[in-house]
Amino acid sequence: MTILVFKNLENILNKNSYDVQKTVADLQKFIQKRTEYISLIKTTSDSLKKLNIKPHFHSDNTFEVGLLMPNELTNSKITNITKELNNWDKVFKTLKELTSGSVDDTEINFVNNGSLEFFIDNGPQIAICLAVTVERIIKVYKNIVEIRIAKEKLKDLGVSTGEQKDIERQEKDILEKGIDTIAADIIKEFSIKQLDSGRVNELRIAMKGHITYIAKCIDNGMVIEINPPEIPEPSEPKETDSDEKKNEVQKLKENYDKTLEQINIVQKSMDTVKTIGKTGVDIVKYLTEGENLND
Structure with a gap:
């Protein structure tokens, strides 16, 4: 989650580096959405606690x-x-x-x-x-x-x-x-x-x-x-x-x-x-044939 936040901020700062007003507006919009998201998470957490629903951990x-x-x-x-x-x-x-x-x-x-x-x-x-x-x-x-x-x-x-x-x-x-x-x-x-x-x-x-x-x-x-x-x-x-x-x-x-x-x-x-998600690059295409890779 933290990595995603930093990436979003980096994109905003780099996207309009020569337009300060646009950058400020985008940052304000991001802050608003982020605040709403955090508020939603807190409300959800409080509601779950009231319902006595606890997180599942061993x-x-x-x-x-x-x-x-x-x-x-x-x-x-x-x-x-x-x-x-x-x-x-x-x-x-x-x-x-x-x-x-x-x-x-x-x-x-x-x-x-x-x-x-x-x-x-x-x-x-x-x-x-x-x-x-x-x-x-x-x-x-x-x-x-x-x-x-x-x-x-x-x-x-x-x-x-x-x-x-x-x-x-x-x-x-x-x-x-x-x-x-x-x-x-x-x-x-x-x-x-x-x-x-x-x-x-x-x-x-x-x-x-x-x-x-x-x-x-x-x-x-x-x-x-x-x-x-x-x-x-x-x-x-x-x-x-x-x-x-x-x-x-x-x-x-x-x-x-x-x-x-x-x-x-x-x-x-x-x-x-x-830190690494799906890239759409099939890295094992040279090594495998057929469907079951574990046989």
Whole structure:
């Protein structure tokens, strides 16, 4: 939201840089709309409080992964929605096996029908693994988009078709190497030691497919969000507490600090993700054929 506000202000200031009166008028109009918006948010918040409707957050170390699927991706067809959910089920199963050694079916905990958004509860390790994966995909994605933009500029300048093809080949190499690197790094950073080398290699191959699929989802406008829990800070032990009580409080404090660190990692990664939206540039067109990118 803050980034969008700054972009709007920047556009206003740059649009009519030589017309001070127009700039002032646009700024006043923006301030008025912004004030109305903030007032509406406050009124809505106050109304929800009066109705005793509280925000939904987990109070333990459960992270909530949200998948918002735009209508352009699913066309509101059950077959398309099912295909996307099945693909994400494979992603979560791989992450679960990678981080814990177990494989469970993915459960949908909440569905938002205002826009088609599915929420799935996960533990902190899976949340961190997914957040870091998406962040690194976004960085590769951004590099490819910048190459595409530069290529279009060179095309306008009359660069030959042969040289444009060379750029496309380099683009493909960068993307393939980027995906390989992300998959290898995720395996190295998050896989548990109990997995044998053969299975680790299989999971690395699976991760490459998942990374390509997630990149495609992002490119098609899917929003991936990870909502951290809101955990209460434990109270400090009292002098009069027993040793057992003090140890219990100390353990709660350690768990709190650990979860807080996990939340910070996820939020840092997701902040990076939020800075880049849909560009309409299909960055994986050279790597995939057919519909199911996870097979």
